[in-house]
Amino acid sequence: MDTSRIARRRAVLALSACVVVLSLTTTACGGDSAADATSADGKAKITVLRSNGAIFEPLYIAEQQGYFEAAGLDVTIKAGAQDTSQNAPSVLNGEAQFAMTDSSGFLKGAAQDMPIRIVTGLQSATTRTAPTDGLLVKEKSEITSFADLEGRTVGISALGGTIQFICEYLVQKAGGDPSKVKFVALPTTSLTDAATSGKTDAIFSFGPFYAAAQESGLRTVGNGMNDLPGMVQGVLFSSQKYLAANGDTAKKFIDAVAQAIAYANAHPAAVKAIDKKYTQAPAAYIDAHDINYYDKNLDTTVMRTVIEKMHEFDLLDKEPADDAVYWDEAPTVTGAE
Incomplete structure (x- = not known):
């Protein structure tokens, strides 16, 4: 292997190690203070960090269509870090209960033994739509x-x-x-x-x-x-500590998101309206292009391929096991379905 590749790997691992240190430090200082918080009307309060680019549309649809409210949740959606892999510290210290990232962003944390788990998918690569x-x-x-x-x-x-x-x-x-x-x-x-x-x-x-x-x-x-159909492009994750203490609330949250995913796929105009408000893409571009297909399911077979190949390509220090990747209530499937 060439030296530039080795140097790049070391840089990636060093950055990941820094994230772990920051995560553990902020967890020790902050804890999960918001985990048991409720609003004045008794709804469980949740903060979720979205990406700054796309795939967050189901979150706003769940808010607009009342799915969160119907589930007894008071959800605040905030823009997270520009590099979504850096959202992990906020989840680990309780500033947010859920956050978005992509598969590689999550897997880098999992490979460093961060106590985080994927709770649901948002979008995966698919032949249903033209390449974007x-x-x-x-x-x-x-x-x-x-x-x-x-x-x-x-x-x-x-x-x-x-x-x-x-x-x-x-x-x-x-x-x-x-x-x-x-x-x-x-x-x-x-x-x-x-x-x-x-x-x-x-x-x-x-x-x-x-x-x-x-x-x-x-x-x-x-x-x-x-x-690579089935490759996960967007996920929501949480901390093991929060999920262990608030499993029922977490399940209500991902069920509401699942409802919103179904609505998004059936109502492209609603998705485009959100994109016009929350992205920097020109309105003309948004109107002229089809929306992406959203999918809650996490294809564990394809994810395992991604894990093994990322490790082979020196993009991951080690291969995390499945039980270090998914929450046990996450909507997983085996093989491309």
């Missing part, structure tokens, strides 16, 4: 498959996360060597320019930036995360 993320290259680029990325530079929004994982996974699946791909982190808003200017040989973009890159003339290669 993917690899992009110049129209005349010699890159026609992920295997062609060997020896090339790929621009991504952050190193060590889900996007790097899916790139490396698809390189290997295509018969290439992922260790021979160089990844560089760039601001999401700069990715398209990096590819068109030749600063990078390819980029992996997502959401409105992916669509804008296509419209600028860049060519797509593959189907992005949809080439």
Whole structure:
């Protein structure tokens, strides 16, 4: 393995260790003071930290449609950290009871033995919808498959996360060597320019930036995360301490979210209205594109593949066991269903 890859692994592990220290420190100082809090009318008070980008729409639908209220919950939705993997300390010290992240963000915490568990999925890669993320290259680029990325530079929004994982996974699946791909982190808003200017040989973009890159003339290669159907893209997690003391409340919360997921899939206009209010995507873009498909289910078979491959690619220090990943009431399924 090349030295740059080893150095990157050490950097990732060092960062993860810092997060663990911060988590344990804040837990000791803060505890779960909000765990048993109730509102004046007797509803269980919950704070949930959402992402700053997307996939949070079911939370607002549950609020708007009264699903939380009907379940006897007083839920406050707040924007969490820009890097959602950094939401763990807030959950561990009781500032929030639930938080969003993606699969890699959660697994990095689980691999460091953080006492957190996934309680429900929000969205997974699926062939039900057209890709909303993917690899992009110049129209005349010699890159026609992920295997062609060997020896090339790929621009991504952050190193060590889900996007790097899916790139490396698809390189290997295509018969290439992922260790021979160089990844560089760039601001999401700069990715398209990096590819068109030749600063990078390819980029992996997502959401409105992916669509804008296509419209600028860049060519797509593959189907992005949809080439691994069932890969979890968004989850809600909580602390073991909170779940052990408040299991009934937690179950009411994830059931209300499940209702909202079903509503979101059936009412795209409601999802688009939320996106117009809480995202920076242009209204015209939101109106012109289909919504993503939401899914509460957590495919444990695909997640195990992600865990094993992330460890193989040196994106995880170790492979957490399933009982260190899921709450026992989480909606898990076996195999792509």
